[in-house]
Amino acid sequence: xxxxxxxxxxxxxxxxxxxxxxxxxxxxxxxxxxxxxxxxxxxxxxxxxxxxxxxxxxxxxxxxxxxxxxxxxxxxxxxxxxxxxxxxxxxxxxxxxxxxxxxxxxxxxxxxxxxxxxxxxxxxxxxxxxxxxxxxxxxxxxxxxxxxxxxxxxxxxxxxxxxxxxxxxxxxxxxxxxxxxxxxxxxxxxxxxxxxxxxxxxxxxxxxxxxxxxxxxxxxxxxxxxxxxxxxxxxxxxxxxxxxxxxxxxxxxxxxx
Amino acid sequence: xxxxxxxxxxxxxxxxxxxxxxxxxxxxxxxxxxxxxxxxxxxxxxxxxxxxxxxxxxxxxxxxxxxxxxxxxxxxxxxxxxxxxxxxxxxxxxxxxxxxxxxxxxxxxxxxxxxxxxxxxxxxxxxxxxxxxxxxxxxxxxxxxxxxxxxxxxxxxxxxxxxxxxxxxxxxxxxxxxxxxxxxxxxxxxxxxxxxxxxxxxxxxxxxxxxxxxxxxxxxxxxxxxxxxxxxxxxx
Amino acid sequence: xxxxxxxxxxxxxxxxxxxxxxxxxxxxxxxxxxxxxxxxxxxxxxxxxxxxxxxxxxxxxxxxxxxxxxxxxxxxxxxxxxxxxxxxxxxxxxxxxxxxxxxxxxxxxxxxxxxxxxxxxxxxxxxxxxxxxxxxxxxxxxxxxxxxxxxxxxxxxxxxxxxxxxxxxxxxxxxxxxxxxxxxxxxxxxxxxxxxxxxxxxxxxxxxxxxxxxxxxxxxxxxxxxxxxxxxxxxxxxxxxxxxxxxxxxxxxxxxxxxxxxxxxxxxxxxxxxxxxxxxxxxxxxxxxxxxxxxxxxxxxxxxxxxxxxxxxxxxxxxxxxxxxxxxxxxxxxxxxxxxxxxxxxxxxxxxxxxxxxxxxxxxxxxxxxxxxxxxxxxxxxxxxxxxxxxxxxxxxxxxxxxxxxxxxxxxxxxxxxxxxxxxxxxxxxxxxxxxxxxxxxxxxxxxxxxxxxxxxxxxxxxxxxxxxxxxxxxxxxx
Numbered sequence: 001x002x003x004x005x006x007x008x009x010x011x012x013x014x015x016x017x018x019x020x021x022x023x024x025x026x027x028x029x030x031x032x033x034x035x036x037x038x039x040x041x042x043x044x045x046x047x048x049x050x051x052x053x054x055x056x057x058x059x060x061x062x063x064x065x066x067x068x069x070x071x072x073x074x075x076x077x078x079x080x081x082x083x084x085x086x087x088x089x090x091x092x093x094x095x096x097x098x099x100x101x102x103x104x105x106x107x108x109x110x111x112x113x114x115x116x117x118x119x120x121x122x123x124x125x126x127x128x129x130x131x132x133x134x135x136x137x138x139x140x141x142x143x144x145x146x147x148x149x150x151x152x153x154x155x156x157x158x159x160x161x162x163x164x165x166x167x168x169x170x171x172x173x174x175x176x177x178x179x180x181x182x183x184x185x186x187x188x189x190x191x192x193x194x195x196x197x198x199x200x201x202x203x204x205x206x207x208x209x210x211x212x213x214x215x216x217x218x219x220x221x222x223x224x225x226x227x228x229x230x231x232x233x234x235x236x237x238x239x240x241x242x243x244x245x246x247x248x249x250x251x252x253x254x255x256x257x
Numbered sequence: 258x259x260x261x262x263x264x265x266x267x268x269x270x271x272x273x274x275x276x277x278x279x280x281x282x283x284x285x286x287x288x289x290x291x292x293x294x295x296x297x298x299x300x301x302x303x304x305x306x307x308x309x310x311x312x313x314x315x316x317x318x319x320x321x322x323x324x325x326x327x328x329x330x331x332x333x334x335x336x337x338x339x340x341x342x343x344x345x346x347x348x349x350x351x352x353x354x355x356x357x358x359x360x361x362x363x364x365x366x367x368x369x370x371x372x373x374x375x376x377x378x379x380x381x382x383x384x385x386x387x388x389x390x391x392x393x394x395x396x397x398x399x400x401x402x403x404x405x406x407x408x409x410x411x412x413x414x415x416x417x418x419x420x421x422x423x424x425x426x427x428x429x430x431x432x433x434x435x436x437x438x439x440x441x442x443x444x445x446x447x448x449x450x451x452x453x454x455x456x457x458x459x460x461x462x463x464x465x466x467x468x469x470x471x472x473x474x475x476x477x478x479x480x481x482x483x484x485x486x487x488x489x490x491x492x493x
Numbered sequence: 494x495x496x497x498x499x500x501x502x503x504x505x506x507x508x509x510x511x512x513x514x515x516x517x518x519x520x521x522x523x524x525x526x527x528x529x530x531x532x533x534x535x536x537x538x539x540x541x542x543x544x545x546x547x548x549x550x551x552x553x554x555x556x557x558x559x560x561x562x563x564x565x566x567x568x569x570x571x572x573x574x575x576x577x578x579x580x581x582x583x584x585x586x587x588x589x590x591x592x593x594x595x596x597x598x599x600x601x602x603x604x605x606x607x608x609x610x611x612x613x614x615x616x617x618x619x620x621x622x623x624x625x626x627x628x629x630x631x632x633x634x635x636x637x638x639x640x641x642x643x644x645x646x647x648x649x650x651x652x653x654x655x656x657x658x659x660x661x662x663x664x665x666x667x668x669x670x671x672x673x674x675x676x677x678x679x680x681x682x683x684x685x686x687x688x689x690x691x692x693x694x695x696x697x698x699x700x701x702x703x704x705x706x707x708x709x710x711x712x713x714x715x716x717x718x719x720x721x722x723x724x725x726x727x728x729x730x731x732x733x734x735x736x737x738x739x740x741x742x743x744x745x746x747x748x749x750x751x752x753x754x755x756x757x758x759x760x761x762x763x764x765x766x767x768x769x770x771x772x773x774x775x776x777x778x779x780x781x782x783x784x785x786x787x788x789x790x791x792x793x794x795x796x797x798x799x800x801x802x803x804x805x806x807x808x809x810x811x812x813x814x815x816x817x818x819x820x821x822x823x824x825x826x827x828x829x830x831x832x833x834x835x836x837x838x839x840x841x842x843x844x845x846x847x848x849x850x851x852x853x854x855x856x857x858x859x860x861x862x863x864x865x866x867x868x869x870x871x872x873x874x875x876x877x878x879x880x881x882x883x884x885x886x887x888x889x890x891x892x893x894x895x896x897x898x899x900x901x902x903x904x905x906x907x908x909x910x911x912x913x914x915x916x917x918x919x920x921x922x923x924x925x926x927x928x929x930x931x932x933x934x935x936x937x938x939x940x941x942x943x944x945x946x947x948x949x950x951x952x953x954x955x956x957x958x959x960x961x962x963x964x965x966x967x968x969x970x971x972x
Contacts, residue, residue: 481715
């Protein structure tokens with residue numbers, strides 16, 4: 001068996017998009033990784049941090065560091081949350097007693113596609129998804145983690161998948177967390193611009209490595225009654241061909257031998 | 258009474274109450290330690306990175322840049338050809354003064370042109386004053402030509418500041434010996450030759466005046482010349 | 494919420510919904526994007542160019558006093574004047590006094606953001622002086638009595654029809670064409686009278702070159718050239734942070750500024766002026782005055798995190814790429830400097846309480862940082878501004894309370910899990926009753942623009958725990 005991976009599941013994925021987490025586990029187990037989910041994890045602290053409430057974010061970050069302290073490697077199906085740990089924990093925990101642990105944890109925390117392609121050099125995950133798909137380049141993954149090609153490498157290896165390029169694929173979808181709450185009109189306008197670009201591709205699905213982008217876009221597309229649906233990269237990679245698919249449900253696959 | 262340089266400086270400073278305060282604030286601010294930026298991962302870089310592609314053929318590059326700069330560049334073999342070229346440019350221009358930098362080589366060029374051309378145009382030399390508002394064209398030398406950007410470098414000595422901007426057509430008479438490969442070389446020369454010791458003004462001109470302020474559509478010819486013509490002589 | 498913040502929210506709401514406005518910006522930005530890519534291709538190593546520009550500005554700012562003094566000494570030695578203005582009032586007074594001393598009735602101005610910042614034109618106009626903006630875009634917005642929309646292309650929000658109509662109303666009712674070339678010709682004829690009549694020309698400066706003691710101005714139209722060649726008095730109004738150490742630094746700064754600003758390899762005119770006209774020169778201003786404006790910049794030096802904001806060369810690339818800018822436009826910001834650099838800088842120049850809202854009006858996408866030619870970490874500075882606002886007690890106490898409650902929940906996994914389950918349950922009930930979007934709906938802001946969020950019956954944690962229980966019963970799994 002390959003190494004054991006500790007899952008970092010963002011709070012809103014846990015609560016609103018559990019399928020993304022289920023599919024992440026599915027892919028990892030299919031590839032032979034052991035998967036652990038530290039149940040005491042809650043939130044990495046990003047919402048408070050991004051809104052400028054660093055004192056409130058700090059204890060959450062410290063809790064996170066303690067929860068994952070003994071993880072060998074941490075994998076997260078969200079570019080923005082992985083970025084929080086990798087890029088911003090150093091600043092946030094600069095004067096914390098857990099600073100050294102945080103830096104060490106940051107160096108072994110990865111976004112999901114980053115882990116597969118960059119760390120494990122895996123691009124073929126045995127997935128089948130016979131649909132047209134367009135890719136939205138989520139900002140944190142793109143600009144903070146410098147993930148430009150890795151998700152695309154994975155998508156190109158998916159059996160039956162047709163990748164259609166979107167114009168301005170790197171333009172922000174407009175979610176931005178608290179930005180959507182404080183400036184809903186701008187957020188909505190940006191989302192609609194992105195939805196227009198998605199529609200122009202004619203693709204059945206739009207995918208990304210950030211579930212927050214997809215949550216926002218699904219809402220925008222839904223309001224527009226657009227035919228395109230959102231799907232997280234992990235969910236595409238979890239898809240197997242109909243002949244092999246045992247069950248298409250929410251339960252977790254069994255762990256490998 | 259002529260003030261000494263020191264007295265002038267002193268006087269200026271005394272009349273400017275905030276100067277010391279601002280300097281103090283700057284110095285105080287600079288005492289804050291600022292962390293050195295993280296290395297960009299190029300620990301192995303020993304040589305200065307090459308930012309611009311080196312230029313192997315300056316003349317060719319200059320001509321290419323003239324095209325994209327919407328400049329006209331006419332290669333001529335000698336003075337006679339240059340004079341003919343000048344005549345060709347000036348002849349069709351509307352009635353109006355032609356302003357020319359007063360320099361022996363331009364005097365010679367105009368003389369040759371006058372001999373060649375059937376009609377003469379009213380010439381006003383820079384020694385007589387600045388170009389008139391209604392001047393149809395100006396003719397000047399340049400300090401240098403820059404291949405990298407297709408530019409001409411002019412100074413006050415090239416007929417003054419207005420000579421390269423007032424008239425709708427600016428003609429530069431230059432030789433290929435004046436070509437330098439890039440901006441770095443040109444600016445280096447300006448420094449070395451202490452151009453600003455004897456000129457209050459210099460300008461790197463890379464094309465005709467233009468604007469894209471309306472709908473981002475490029476319009477050639479804004480407030481400055483619509484045409485910039487370089488008569489580039491290869492021979493002496 | 495400050496009045497500026499309220500106005501911003503209102504204007505942003507209006508502009509976000511204005512699809513015609515969005516289309517105009519998009520066309521302008523598409524044009525810029527194409528040109529910019531071409532411009533980038535002319536530079537062999539763009540990242541090395543950015544690095545070099547960052548180093549040049551860092552060196553300049555980190556020794557600001559030394560380089561400013563070097564610049565000043567050289568200018569004065571040539572008979573020029575250098576005036577250090579602590580704030581807008583001092584800068585405006587100096588120029589007004591100068592104008593009065595020389596009986597100036599007409600001023601021609603080339604584009605300078607600092608003159609906007611200090612509100613110089615209104616100050617001169619109050620003193621009975623006619624001020625002509627001569628940059629075509631600035632001339633247009635001046636006629637419309639509105640501020641510039643963008644720091645590089647002030648009138649990009651207008652189409653040719655609107656500009657033709659404006660010219661008909663303000664300049665000449667006989668204007669028939671709306672072709673940009675013809676409109677430029679109209680402006681040229683009108684402004685030429687002003688160029689030749691004005692007693693004073695006011696310009697900005699893109700760079701102040703310390704070793705040569707010259708100002709450097711990058712322009713395309715030739716109006717900057719005329720403003721600095723024809724009138725008897727030339728006044729340069731510039732920020733103290735514009736200084737660079739050496740003339741040779743322009744070899745990389747000029748192409749980078751042009752590429753980032755408009756996509757050109759270099760602007761048409763790179764003008765260098767070191768003083769008034771010398772004896773024997775054909776023409777040029779007899780009086781040369783450089784007004785160095787502080788207005789809060791020296792204070793920014795003391796900010797260890799944000800000192801680099803002073804590296805900005807005002808290219809406008811961050812505005813061009815910012816998706817927020819692309820949706821609300823330049824006027825919505827209500828500040829001299831819009832876009833990401835404006836959002837970062839304005840709290841420092843004009844106060845954090847009044848202008849902190851701009852730092853929140855961003856999704857922190859980081860596009861600005863990725864294009865900044867001097868590598869200012871713009872989006873991280875926005876984040877820092879948010880933190881600074883909180884630390885300065887400038888945020889709503891209700892918001893702080895909310896995050897304290899959130900923190901408490903997040904420190905206790907069971908409370909977090911229970912809270913999440915309760916919220917989903919409550920929303921399911923609420924939406925089941927058809928109350929989505931109503932006043933009772935905590936997600937009503939979300940639901941204004943989006944269909945409701947999914948509300949699964951089980952969280953992942955619940956699914957995992959169930960799976961673990963099954964595993965333990967089936968004796969499977971290594972955990």
